[in-house]
């Protein structure tokens with residue numbers, strides 16, 4: 604992950620410009636704030652830094668969005684999971 608905040612912001616803005624349709628879709632499908640305490644922006648960045656791939660098997664999820672894996676106690680996000688790995692945990 605990039606440490607510089609401005610760099611991160613620019614990255615995210617560029618990314619959004621290139622994928623406007625995905626953003627719309629995600630906004631509809633994911634009620635992230637209530638579930639994970641994440642804003643859409645933060646969630647997008649999460650998918651972005653993980654290249655839309657599962658943290659465990661490194662495979663992209665094709666049928667649906669990757670699940671956000673988070674620590675239930677601390678609410679800290681650990682990574683993204685495909686349905687297969689998610690079920691295996």
Ligand SMILES: [Zn+2]
Nearest residue numbers: 657660685688
């Ligand atoms: Zn996986």
